[in-house]
Every structure is written in C-alpha cells, then in structure tokens.
Amino acid sequence: DVKVTQSSRYLVKRTGEKVFLECVQDMDHENMFWYRQDPGLGLRLIYFSYDVKMKEKGDIPEGYSVSREKKERFSLILESASTNQTSMYLCASSIPYRADEKLFFGSGTQLSVL
C-alpha cells in the first residue's frame, strides 16, 4: 500500500515563526501536492511538484514556499507564519498519466498559529 506520511499531526506556532511541514511518500511517485483544508472551503491547492526541484503554484500560494530536494520528500514552508494560516494541511502524491491516476493522501497536520 502507498504510504504518505506527514511528520506532525498537530503543531502550534507563534506569529512570525518560520514553519516547516514535512511529507514523505514511499512509492516513488513523481507528483506531490500540498493542500489546505478549511471549513466551508473544502481543499485548496497550495503548490505541487512533478519532479525533484520542480514546482508549480496552485490556487493559493501566497505566504508559502516549497522544497523538493529528493523524490520522496516534499516540504511546505511558511516563511513568517500568520494567524490566517491556521488550518489543516494535507499532503498527497500520485503517479501521472496512468489510467488509474489518483491522489493518495497523508493524515494531515493541524497547524495553529497563535
């Protein structure tokens, strides 16, 4: 089974802190994604990566950056955390261009910025 692992289930940070959210997948997937989930808004795509060191902005990239130095690891970075970034963050991965292409998700990181 594909496993997408997010390093923390809950995080509490202070406004202005630099925050790293880590995600690792164990199935050699080319694509990796970061979404945030907010009540009433569903899931919104922040960034995705289709290869090592490659990235593309999603729908809400402002205030975030990403890093993908190794194929299995995709990090989301909040350079200076703000209270409006309090949210559930979901990492996902996929293999592109397959007939059964679909997203595999991690369990999420609930981030609270105080």
Next chain:
Amino acid sequence: AQKVTQAQTEISVVEKEDVTLDCVYETRDTTYYLFWYKQPPSGELVFLIRRNSFDEQNEISGRYSWNFQKSTSSFNFTITASQVVDSAVYFCALSEAKYGGATNKLIFGTGTLLAVQP
C-alpha cells in the same frame, strides 16, 4: 473556470436508510476527470472512485453507486443501507485534461458531512 458544488453541507440519516450526496460541476473542457473521496474522523482522505468524461457508465461497488450525467453536469453518489461506519465527510473533485494528468489541478467541492445514526 472549473468549479465543483456540493450544496448539501450536512446530512443526517438513520442506519439502513439510503442517502444520495449531490455533486454538480462546471467545466468548459470536453475531457475531464471526476473523483469522490471519503474523509473519516481520522482525517486521511480515502479514494472512492474516478470517472473519465468520456465514460458515462454508472458504477456500483457494494453498497455504493455513482450516477454520472453529463447532460446535467452531475456526479451523484448513493449509499444504500447506510451504516454508522459511513459517517464521514465526502468530497467530490474535478480536474481538466488540459493541465496534464488527472491529478495536476484537482478542484474539490466544499464537502458533505454525512452522519449516520444507529
């Protein structure tokens, strides 16, 4: 622009009732992909089904069935004889082929919280 609408925010049913979760989508592309995901209280989204725009066959998997109708831009999900374990948030999602693979720009609806009471 692509859009997914799940008008039902919350549904509450009693065990063994049938329930239908609605999903209406908007796209200008002729080739697109539709998905349903389940998010139980544990938080991890679980894939349920993917349907390609050129395949309008309806699908049944055990107690689950999906009705894809291009004429009304709908992809509704029915659970027959619901069980407490079906309690979860259900998301419908859409991606357009012009962005490459089926998962590159997946747009999610706002989700429907299904509560199945014993």
